[in-house]
Amino acid sequence: MRIVVAEDLYLLRDGMVRLIEAYGHEVVATATTGPETLEALLKWRPDVSVVDVRMPPTQSDEGLRAALAARGEVPGLPILILSQHVEQLYARELLADGTGAIGYLLKDSVFDADQFIDALERVAAGGTAMDPAVIAKLLSSGPSNRRLERLTEREHDVLSLMAEGLSNQAIGGRLFLSESAISKHTTSLFGKLGITDDDNNNRRVLAVLAYLNGV
Amino acid sequence: MRQATSWVKSAGVGFVRACVATVVSTLVPVVWAGAVVLAVWWASNPWSWIPLFVLASVATFALSRPICRIFRFLVARWTGTVITPGYLEAAPVVQLSTGYWWNGTSYSRTSKEAREDQELRLRWRDPATWRDLRFLGIAAIAVGVPAAIPPAGIAVAVLGFSRSTAALTVLGLVVAIAAAPYAWRSVEPVTVRFLGASAAMLADRVGELTAQRADTTVAQAAEIRRIERDLHDGAQARLVALGLSLATAEKLMETDPSQARALLRDARAGAAMSLTELRELVKGISPPVLNERGLVDAVRALALDLPLDVSVDAGGRLHLDPPIESALYFGVAELVTNVVKHARATRARISIARDDADIVVEVEDNGRGGAETSADGGLAGLRRRLAVFDGTLEITSPVGGPTRVKMVVPCE
Numbered sequence: 001m002r003i004v005v006a007e008d009l010y011l012l013r014d015g016m017v018r019l020i021e022a023y024g025h026e027v028v029a030t031a032t033t034g035p036e037t038l039e040a041l042l043k044w045r046p047d048v049s050v051v052d053v054r055m056p057p058t059q060s061d062e063g064l065r066a067a068l069a070a071r072g073e074v075p076g077l078p079i080l081i082l083s084q085h086v087e088q089l090y091a092r093e094l095l096a097d098g099t100g101a102i103g104y105l106l107k108d109s110v111f112d113a114d115q116f117i118d119a120l121e122r123v124a125a126g127g128t129a130m131d132p133a134v135i136a137k138l139l140s141s142g143p144s145n146r147r148l149e150r151l152t153e154r155e156h157d158v159l160s161l162m163a164e165g166l167s168n169q170a171i172g173g174r175l176f177l178s179e180s181a182i183s184k185h186t187t188s189l190f191g192k193l194g195i196t197d198d199d200n201n202n203r204r205v206l207a208v209l210a211y212l213n214g215v
Numbered sequence: 216m217r218q219a220t221s222w223v224k225s226a227g228v229g230f231v232r233a234c235v236a237t238v239v240s241t242l243v244p245v246v247w248a249g250a251v252v253l254a255v256w257w258a259s260n261p262w263s264w265i266p267l268f269v270l271a272s273v274a275t276f277a278l279s280r281p282i283c284r285i286f287r288f289l290v291a292r293w294t295g296t297v298i299t300p301g302y303l304e305a306a307p308v309v310q311l312s313t314g315y316w317w318n319g320t321s322y323s324r325t326s327k328e329a330r331e332d333q334e335l336r337l338r339w340r341d342p343a344t345w346r347d348l349r350f351l352g353i354a355a356i357a358v359g360v361p362a363a364i365p366p367a368g369i370a371v372a373v374l375g376f377s378r379s380t381a382a383l384t385v386l387g388l389v390v391a392i393a394a395a396p397y398a399w400r401s402v403e404p405v406t407v408r409f410l411g412a413s414a415a416m417l418a419d420r421v422g423e424l425t426a427q428r429a430d431t432t433v434a435q436a437a438e439i440r441r442i443e444r445d446l447h448d449g450a451q452a453r454l455v456a457l458g459l460s461l462a463t464a465e466k467l468m469e470t471d472p473s474q475a476r477a478l479l480r481d482a483r484a485g486a487a488m489s490l491t492e493l494r495e496l497v498k499g500i501s502p503p504v505l506n507e508r509g510l511v512d513a514v515r516a517l518a519l520d521l522p523l524d525v526s527v528d529a530g531g532r533l534h535l536d537p538p539i540e541s542a543l544y545f546g547v548a549e550l551v552t553n554v555v556k557h558a559r560a561t562r563a564r565i566s567i568a569r570d571d572a573d574i575v576v577e578v579e580d581n582g583r584g585g586a587e588t589s590a591d592g593g594l595a596g597l598r599r600r601l602a603v604f605d606g607t608l609e610i611t612s613p614v615g616g617p618t619r620v621k622m623v624v625p626c627e
Contacts, residue, residue, distance in 0.1 A: 054507060061507040085494055085503045089516040108487050137520055 004049035006037040034062030041070040048124035053083040086131045103129035128165035138212040155189040232399035233362045240359035279347040303341045307609040342415040350409040364394040453489040529567035550578040558582025584616035
């Protein structure tokens with residue numbers, strides 16, 4: 001994959017580039033400020049990019065705004081946002097356009113390199129990779145709360161993993177269940193929530209996220 | 216030609232201002248003159264002047280504040296000099312769990328009574344009230360007399376005209392026109408000198424600020440000590456453990472690779488744990504969303520994380536000083552924590568609004584009410600933290616609910 005890395009701290013940027021290259025992907029450009037990020041994203045149209053939220057010149061949410069602006073120009077441009085803190089507010093903004101190919105994870109997620117690269121690939125393929133803490137909060141608040149009470153505990157687990165962006169196979173791996181057992185659970189929970197089931201994993205995840213986001 | 220028009224204009228404007236200044240500064244003397252005239256008129260018995268005297272005194276007392284307000288308004292309007300009123304501010308009126316209202320000195324049955332009682336007491340002991348009265352006496356002479364010259368000139372001219380005395384008419388007109396541009400000008404220096412802050416008021420203010428500074432210093436020192444302790448027992452200790460694990464793993468790499476791998480896994484978990492702790496600590500010092508997005512979005516983010524239905528009414532981004540922003544954010548955080556912990560509410564509403572002079576943040580819930588402020592409780596602490604910015608905290612929380620808390624902080 002061709003990847004753009006936007007991160008202002010040298011140590012983190014360097015480490016990230018090395019990690020990505022160790023997995024056989026190519027880093028086509030790096031950026032260290034908000035405007036640079038936007039420019040690189042639009043110029044290279046990478047398969048996926050890793051973008052930090054807080055960057056110069058204002059040290060506020062430059063990276064996030066650059067990502068949203070780039071996706072405004074190129075709908076569905078795959079971007080994985082990495083941050084020192086995750087906020088439901090930002091997650092909702094990122095999910096609002098409903099086009100998918102978006103990720104929002106804590107910087108800690110690079111600790112597990114396999115899972116991090118897996119998340120990158122998922123986002124590149126048009127899927128999502130959402131932080132579990134954000135998903136937990138989305139599940140426990142908002143307008144969808146009441147209807148979620150009807151789910152069994154197992155269905156609840158499946159729903160949160162699905163909302164993080166995992167496929168049935170990956171969910172099965174996490175919960176030590178067979179793929180067919182998971183698909184049984186998904187059919188049942190989709191019925192309870194009134195979401196139409198879809199064979200396409202990405203579209204299915206988007207439906208869940210849209211539901212949780214109260215769209 | 217241009218000079219002549221500007222002269223005519225300033226004479227016209229000056230004449231109007233002189234008339235206004237005359238009327239405003241002679242209101243109280245007119246009341247007293249009326250009282251004296253009536254007393255002379257009704258001099259049936261030697262004590263008849265007493266009720267008139269009392270009446271005139273009460274009228275003066277009641278009129279003093281509005282008249283002084285008019286003076287400050289006129290000076291600000293005509294010369295652009297803003298004079299701060301400097302009246303004592305009323306402490307918030309709170310409802311106690313007994314249902315009675317406490318205004319800082321006495322109990323009352325209704326909040327209206329409590330407020331009226333408080334107002335009267337406050338007026339009596341406010342040094343600014345006595346300053347106002349003194350000013351009225353001075354203004355009658357120092358402002359009223361010079362400002363009366365142009366209208367008096369016109370009066371003389373009219374008198375001369377009606378008696379067809381040309382000399383008197385001309386004299387009156389000349390005096391009126393010549394004096395008009397200058398006659399009102401004593402309003403500014405007199406008002407600034409006698410309605411500005413008095414020494415007693417400044418002394419009060421210094422006392423208040425000293426107490427606040429002491430409070431802030433103590434609070435700040437405690438806060439820094441807490442941060443030090445958290446870092447010392449948390450992140451620092453974990454990083455030491457991390458280094459130990461890595462060193463041991465390096466040693467075991469050759470002899471016992473599986474043990475080494477387990478240690479590396481532990482080290483990674485430890486690093487993740489320290490990050491989580493540091494993140495919580497940072498959030499307590501200065502929430503990242505506040506830095507990135509400002510007060511409104513930070514409060515929105517806070518509201519999203521609460522286990523109850525919270526709506527946030529606010530306009531766009533406000534540009535506030537970071538310390539005020541931070542104080543208000545932590546104020547809201549404390550208030551909504553109280554709602555979650557104590558109010559048994561299902562819904563809350565937070566509104567953030569800014570008018571010309573203040574930023575007003577309100578937190579309202581549909582819970583059971585009965586919130587109390589104890590001297591060393593969280594709400595009293597919040598009140599002290601807002602007082603540093605001359606902000607106030609107002610709580611209404613009748614038993615049975617709802618609770619409404621209002622924070623007001625002045626900002627330019």
